[in-house]
Amino acid sequence: MEFLQNALWFIVAISVLVAAHEFGHFIVARWLGFKVLRFSIGFGRPLLSWRGGAPDYIQYWISMIPLGGYVKMLDEHEGPVVAEERPRAFHQRPVWQRVAVLLAGPAFNFLFAILAYWLMFVTGVQTLKPYVSAIVPGSVAAQQELQPGDEITSIDGEATVSLEDATLRLLDEILDDGRIELTVRAPDGAIRDLTLDVRGREEELTEPTALFEGLGFRPGPPALAGAIESGKPAERAGLRTGDVVLLGNGQPIEGWGQWVDFLRSKPGETVDLTVLRDGREVALQATLDSVTENGKTVGQIGVRPPDWVALQRYGVVESFPRAVEETWGMMRFSVSIVTHMIMGQVSLKNMSGPLSIADLAGDAAEAGLAYFLRVLAAVSISLGILNLLPIPLLDGGQIVYQIAEWIKGAPLSERAMVVGQQIGIFFVIALTGFAFYNDIVRLLGS
Numbered sequence: 001m002e003f004l005q006n007a008l009w010f011i012v013a014i015s016v017l018v019a020a021h022e023f024g025h026f027i028v029a030r031w032l033g034f035k036v037l038r039f040s041i042g043f044g045r046p047l048l049s050w051r052g053g054a055p056d057y058i059q060y061w062i063s064m065i066p067l068g069g070y071v072k073m074l075d076e077h078e079g080p081v082v083a084e085e086r087p088r089a090f091h092q093r094p095v096w097q098r099v100a101v102l103l104a105g106p107a108f109n110f111l112f113a114i115l116a117y118w119l120m121f122v123t124g125v126q127t128l129k130p131y132v133s134a135i136v137p138g139s140v141a142a143q144q145e146l147q148p149g150d151e152i153t154s155i156d157g158e159a160t161v162s163l164e165d166a167t168l169r170l171l172d173e174i175l176d177d178g179r180i181e182l183t184v185r186a187p188d189g190a191i192r193d194l195t196l197d198v199r200g201r202e203e204e205l206t207e208p209t210a211l212f213e214g215l216g217f218r219p220g221p222p223a224l225a226g227a228i229e230s231g232k233p234a235e236r237a238g239l240r241t242g243d244v245v246l247l248g249n250g251q252p253i254e255g256w257g258q259w260v261d262f263l264r265s266k267p268g269e270t271v272d273l274t275v276l277r278d279g280r281e282v283a284l285q286a287t288l289d290s291v292t293e294n295g296k297t298v299g300q301i302g303v304r305p306p307d308w309v310a311l312q313r314y315g316v317v318e319s320f321p322r323a324v325e326e327t328w329g330m331m332r333f334s335v336s337i338v339t340h341m342i343m344g345q346v347s348l349k350n351m352s353g354p355l356s357i358a359d360l361a362g363d364a365a366e367a368g369l370a371y372f373l374r375v376l377a378a379v380s381i382s383l384g385i386l387n388l389l390p391i392p393l394l395d396g397g398q399i400v401y402q403i404a405e406w407i408k409g410a411p412l413s414e415r416a417m418v419v420g421q422q423i424g425i426f427f428v429i430a431l432t433g434f435a436f437y438n439d440i441v442r443l444l445g446s
Contacts, residue, residue, distance in 0.1 A: 006362030009372075011066045015041060017109065017380050018069040021387070024108025025071040029101045035074040035088035042066045077417075095406040102395045102402070109384030110327060116377035117323035124313030125370035127162035131224075131308065132184075132217050134254035139216020144194045148254075148276060149222045149244035150184040153191070157181070161310050163219055167211070168333055174198060174205050175336050175346070180215075187224055187242035188278060206337075206346045221308045223259035225275075232302020237286035239303065240277065247274035256305055263288060267299040330381045338385065392424025 019041050026039050035056060040046070042063030051057045063069075074081060075090040086092050090101075130152040135142050152160050155169035173180040178199030184192050196215060198205060205214045212218055223245035228234050245253045248262045249272050262271075267290035275282050288299035314322060340346040364375040388396040397420065405411050 009362045009365045012365075013372075013376055013379060014068075015066050016376065017112065017383055018042075020108050020112040020380065021105045021383065022069045022071050024104035024106070024111075025101055028104035029071065029073060032093070032097045032100065033088060034090060034093060034097075034101065035085060036071060037074060038070075038072040040072070041069045043068055043070070091411065095402050098402045099399055102399050105395050106384035106387045109380045109387075110331065113327045113330070113377040113380045113384075114320075114323045116373045116380065117326045118319045120370045120373040120377070121312060121314045121319035121322050122316055123370055124311055125374065126309045126311050127164060128220065129308055129310050130160050130163045130166035130219060131222055133220040133222040133256070134218040134252070136213070136216040136218075140196050140198060141216035144196055146182070146184065146194060146217055147186065147244070147279070148246065149187045149224045149242075150192075152182055153185050154183040155180060161312065166219070168329070170211060170215070171206065172333055172336065174202055175340050178202065186279075187244060202340065202345045206340075218254060221256040221305065223253045223256050224306055225303045226306035227304040229302035229304065233286045233288055233300075234302040237273070237284045237301075239273075239275065239284060239286070239301070243275040243277050243282075245273055245275050246281065248272070256308075263301050264298040267291070267297045269299065327377070327381065330378060331385065334381055334385050338389075391427045392420040393427075394424070397424055 022039065022041065026036060029036055036058050037056075038059040038061060040059075040061035040063050042061070042065050044064035046061040046063050048062040050060050052060060073090045074085060074088055076086070077091060081089050090098065132141075132146060132148055132150045132152070134148055135146060152166050154160055155166060156173055158169060160166040160169055170180060178197065178201070180196040180198065182194045182196065184194060186192065198215065201214065205211055225234070225239055225241055225243045225245070228239060228241055245259050247253060248259070251262075253259050253262060266288055268288060270285060270287045273284045273286060275284060286301055288301055290297055291300050292298075337346055364371040387394050388399075390396045390400045392398070392401075401412060401417070401420070
């Protein structure tokens with residue numbers, strides 16, 4: 001059922017994004033006077049079809065295979081064109097107009113991302129704050145004295161509101177010069193500046209799931225004491241607001257979830273705790289309460305967590321520039337990843353295929369509208385950038401054809417077009433196959 005649900009959300013996501021992409025081609029072609037014959041979402045036989053748009057009466061199709069789409073224009077390369085309609089055929093239009101039509105598809109993917117981010121910010125999205133929950137001994141983070149309980153407030157001078165912001169900024173700095181300038185806030189409010197130097201480790205740190213382990217810290221809610229309840233074991237033991245629990249009975253406590261599990265498993269027991277307070281370790285001892293929850297006896301200490309979550313919600317007007325900024329940041333990051341991947345500085349294992357996207361779309365849809373919109377925006381940006389690659393069959397490759405014709409002063413030969421299409425088919429099949437391989441490896445390893 002989960003697989004079917006994810007597949008359904010994948011189809012919804014791809015259909016929406018393809019519709020936005022193809023609508024860009026369609027609307028600009030119509031505006032510039034090209035004759036459009038068909039606008040199809042999906043490939044293969046039509047499930048639904050109708051005509052509209054006098055005087056051309058364009059065919060509109062919803063087709064059987066919902067993994068793409070196309071806009072079919074009048075084109076003398078695909079069949080004879082009557083003399084009176086030749087001026088409206090694709091290859092008879094000025095080169096700049098053809099390029100504009102080809103660019104419109106990716107451009108509408110970027111516009112769709114802005115719209116999705118705008119709607120996400122208007123409705124509001126809850127995101128984890130960029131806290132550090134644990135440090136790997138001997139790592140670059142440990143050497144720079146990054147501590148559990150620290151909150152990353154900015155990276156290279158740019159504010160990091162959420163864990164997602166911090167993750168993208170970390171990767172951006174790794175791909176830039178390998179020197180990560182962090183500003184962190186300790187639980188007591190003290191601000192520190194740190195530098196993580198990871199020059200020469202680009203490929204290693206951009207492996208899937210390798211980023212934080214390679215840097216030497218784990219993100220997420222730390223075992224950080226928020227409010228201390230009066231008269232409870234925590235108060236009696238001397239635990240204070242801002243203490244970060246490092247050890248429970250000598251065993252590492254790495255994050256709030258592990259801290260809660262440790263306490264619940266020891267009802268009524270006396271436990272030894274080691275906490276980080278004002279930069280030094282303090283030993284405490286607490287005798288836990290025993291309480292019954294759902295018929296089960298569990299231990300409690302009387303500590304409430306701080307607020308781990310940041311709510312990003314803005315007004316209708318304020319959300320627009322933030323959406324543009326978010327889209328631009330994702331575009332720059334995506335181009336950087338693709339460029340470094342081509343140069344061999346980023347692992348090709350980062351390529352994701354339909355299975356990974358389906359899994360991501362399903363999880364996001366289950367989490368709520370705001371999260372699904374975030375995924376749609378990110379995938380839309382990736383789709384737009386992918387289509388701008390200079391590979392025949394993609395918009396970028398077709399743009400190269402048009403520019404070559406403009407430089408040459410005459411259309412390219414049929415032989416050159418056929419060879420280009422064959423090369424394009426090879427690249428698309430190779431990229432798709434590699435992405436599927438990565439998906440399968442991830443699934444088998446999960």
